[in-house]
Amino acid sequence: MEDTITMGVGVGEAEKKRGGWISFPFIIGSTAGTSIGSAGILGNLIVYLTREFNVKSINAAQLNNVANGTSALFPIVAAIFADSFFGSFTVAFISSSLSFLGTVLITLTAIIHWLKPDPCNNSGSKLCMPPSKFQYAVLYGGIALCAIGFGGSRFTTATLGANQFKETKHQDTFFNWFFFTWYTASVVSITGVFYVQDNVSWASGFGIATVGNLIGLVVFLLGYPFYRPHNPQGSAFVDLARVLVASIRKWKSQLSFAPKDYYNEDVLVQPAAIPGERLRFFNRAALITDGDLQLDGSIEKRWRLCTVQQVEDFKSVIGILPLWSSSIFLSTPIAVQGSMTVLQALVMDRQIGPHFKFPAGSIMVIPLISTSIFLFFLDRVVWPAWSKLNNGKSPNILQRIGVGHVFNVLSMVVSAIVESKRLKMVHSNPTKAMSILWLLPQLALVGMGEAFHFPAQVAFYYQQLPQSLRSTSTAMISMIIGISFYLSTALINQVRWSTHWLPDDINNGSVDNLYWMLVVVGGINLLYYLVCSTLYKPSKV
Structure with a gap:
């Protein structure tokens, strides 16, 4: 013993x-x-x-x-x-x-x-x-x-x-x-x-x-x-699908305001509750109707009845999708800029000093360095100073993501201005190329923006999605990158097909127009994000 x-x-x-x-x-x-x-x-x-x-x-x-x-x-x-x-x-x-x-x-x-x-x-x-x-x-x-x-x-x-x-x-x-x-x-x-x-x-x-x-x-x-x-905790995606199916099957049922009319699994551990008012249509999935329960109180048909918590989990996923979609159109311009920047670097003067020539492909190390430095700066300088000035409060996650959106738009503006200047130089004096160092400011701005929005997005999804979707929540940002990667390829193909901005020799094209188009896209997406973040109500899952 x-x-x-x-x-x-x-x-x-x-x-x-x-x-x-x-x-x-x-x-x-x-x-x-x-x-x-x-x-x-x-x-x-x-x-x-x-x-x-x-x-x-x-x-x-x-x-x-x-x-x-x-x-x-x-x-x-x-x-x-x-x-x-x-x-x-x-x-x-x-x-x-x-x-x-x-x-x-x-x-x-x-x-x-x-x-x-x-x-x-x-x-x-x-x-x-x-x-x-x-x-x-x-x-x-x-x-x-x-x-x-x-x-x-x-x-x-x-x-x-x-x-x-x-x-x-x-x-x-x-x-x-x-x-x-x-x-x-x-x-x-x-x-x-x-x-x-x-x-x-x-x-x-x-x-x-x-x-x-x-x-x-x-x-x-x-x-x-x-x-x-x-x-x-089992297949959370099956639970989400059950909420959708059960809601549709009971779409004619009248909602109730009594906790006893909704299925709560652990009533002995916590008081019975009713689903929230947001997206009320899906509350029907937890509404108890005839034939839903067995004599011992367990669920008779699992695709007709769900718990209140499962309904709220489903709502949290639906509620987060608009903000998630805004992140796709945040990352797509960055992906386009990445491929265009390498093409620009190939036709620019890459000589740094008398003995070193900057590899064109390595130019994308600049946003990585910028992000690393700025992440350290934010964590050790900006956030502690902000906390002292605001009675111990840090900027919330949605504010940090919004700042990242702003930096992204600024980066596209600088990219357009630099490329316009480069093309003017090429057309006025074809024998002289602009230094590759001119690309550094726009890439540094991208890195600064990612320092704001990248970790904040992962933390946001992790904290707002149900515990059963914890790994999925952090992977959502990677899914955004993957989708943006393919969308950027489709966008470039569409621009090449419908305009003359992107010939094989970009010195004869108008890459600056592509950047200005990305400025417009980024600006519209920023407004869309502001609307979504203002309307968003944090989940309590």
Whole structure:
């Protein structure tokens, strides 16, 4: 008996040591290693395919789009498995293991000569030997594992980290440091690993990315004794579907104002309640009608009756969709700007000093650096100062996202002005190119905007969606990125088809008009966001 009591006390003490900031180093260390591996493999994929696999540039770009799109969209799939079946830790571990296997395969293609075609001096031409089916299979297998693994682990790890904290302010701080680590590690990879790949060997560069992924996986596992467990609560998406179906089936039923007329599962634990007034149509899903309950009080037909909490969870998801849609049109201009900026960099003067020429593809490291610096500045300077001036209150999440929208529009304005100036210089003196340094202000503004809206969006979804959708909530921002990635491609294709702004040689085009169009789109989306955020009522789930 005494041993049992001692054991119970020991377990209780062990549980107290789980979660909180003691788990923080392991989550952040894992994020750093995975980010180095992700950027080191997928970030320079187009160059590797064209130089080492003799893939034509357009085909390489398409494969790159598929890989990055999959990496951005797969987190929502991983989140569903985490929330419904396996939990955040298990899904993050499996995903990290898959990404490690993928990095190993990609590295082997760079080391073993018969896993890639013979080298060709004119890569992508008809004279070059294309990869064999077996070589393609190994390559595609490695890319698929990397895309799925990196996509599945990143935001599931973020959810696991946020689950370690009970207070909102600590969750906000965690998300700031999570994204600071993600961006900083990506900067290290894009600069250091890319340099090794271009100047030493692809095998060495991919090897560094693989080791980074392995270290991240090991650190993640070492933290297991310190993680607070988060058990899955069944398929939340099935519950959401049940609310919709039950509401439609009872659309003729008259709503009641008596708590006894609504189904509450845990009436012995908490008082019976009625659904809120918002979106009242769906309250019918919890309304008890004839034949809904068995004699023992349990549900007779689960697709005709839901709990009050399930109805409120469904409403929280519906209520958040307008704000979520505004984020899609926030990210799409950023994605368009990213591709256009690289094209601009290719025709600008990239010489920095007498001995260094800035790689065009590495120009996108600027917003990563800007975001990393500004995240640190916000967390250590701006928010503490704001809190002192406002009696300990911090700016709410929706305000921070709104500021991010403003920075995004300003960035597009600066982009349009700079490109207009560049085109005038090209047309007046074709032999002289504008310095690539002119692109820095617009990219710095993008990074500053992301420091405001990116972590705030993840924290917003995490805090406002039901607990059963915790992993899904953090993956929603990745889903936004994936959708925006594909929308930006569609938008550029549409502009090329309907205007003359984007010829093959952008010196003969009007990319500044595209930027001004994005200013208009961003401005309209900002107004839309302001309306949605004003009307939004925070959920209490």
